[in-house]
Amino acid sequence: MGRPRTPLLDRARITTTALELVDEQGEFSVPQIARRLGVQTASVYHHVDGRDGIVELLRERVAAAIDSGSLDHGPWDTAMAAWARSYRAAFAAHPRAIPLLTTSPVRAPKVLEQYEKAVGLLLAAGFPLPDVMPVIIALENLVLGSALDMAAPERMWELSDETATPQLARALGALGEGRADAAFELALAGYLAHCREMLTDG
Known part of the structure; x- marks a missing residue:
C-alpha cells in the first residue's frame, strides 16, 4: 500500500498547529486547526477532548519548557x-x-x-x-x-x-x-x- 499523502493526524500535530495559531492571533478554533491540517473538523475531535482538551495540550506543551x-x-x-x-x-x-x-x-x-x-x-x-x-x-x-x-x-x-x-x-x-x-x-x-x-x- 502507498503511504498517505497527509501524515496521520495525532495529538502532537494538533497541539503544534493550535500553538502556531495562538502565537499568530492569540486564539484558535477547532475548525481553524482542521483547515490548516487539511482534515475535517470531526477528525480533530477524534483525537482530543474538545476545545478544552486542546487548551490543556497547549498548557502541557508550553510548560514542558519549564x-x-x-x-x-x-x-x-x-x-x-x-x-x-x-x-x-x-x-x-x-x-x-x-x-x-x-x-x-x-x-x-x-x-x-x-x-x-x-x-x-x-x-x-x-x-x-x-x-x-x-x-x-x-x-x-x-x-x-x-x-x-x-x-x-x-x-x-x-x-x-x-x-x-x-x-x-x-x-x-x-x-x-x-x-x-x-x-x-x-x-x-x-x-x-x-x-x-x-x-x-x-
Whole structure:
C-alpha cells in the first residue's frame, strides 16, 4: 500500500498547529486547526477532548519548557527563584498563550505535578498550609506579568513633549538596557524577601 499523502493526524500535530495559531492571533478554533491540517473538523475531535482538551495540550506543551527539576534541589528560596526564571522564559516564548491559559482551569497531569512539587517544597520549608497556595499564586502573577512585559516594546513610553513630564523624561533617560529583566529581578527579590519574613513571623 502507498503511504498517505497527509501524515496521520495525532495529538502532537494538533497541539503544534493550535500553538502556531495562538502565537499568530492569540486564539484558535477547532475548525481553524482542521483547515490548516487539511482534515475535517470531526477528525480533530477524534483525537482530543474538545476545545478544552486542546487548551490543556497547549498548557502541557508550553510548560514542558519549564525546568521543574529546580524544585528538587537547594534551599526553598533558591529553588523557587530558579523555577520562576524558567517558568518566565517558557511563557515569554508564547506570550499570546498567557490570557488563554490563565483563564482556564489547570487539569493537565504533567503540569499539576509541578504544582505538587512546589507545594511539597514550601511545606518542607515550614510554610503553614494556608499560606502555600497564596505564595505560589503570587509568584505566578509576578512571572506571567513579566513574561508579557518581555513581549512589549523596549520603549513603552513615548514622550512627544518632554517639558510636560520632565521627571519622567529623566527617569526614562536613566533606564538601562534590559528593563524587563531588571524589573523582574527586582520584583522577585522583593517577593522572596517577603516570603522569608512570613516564615520568620510564622
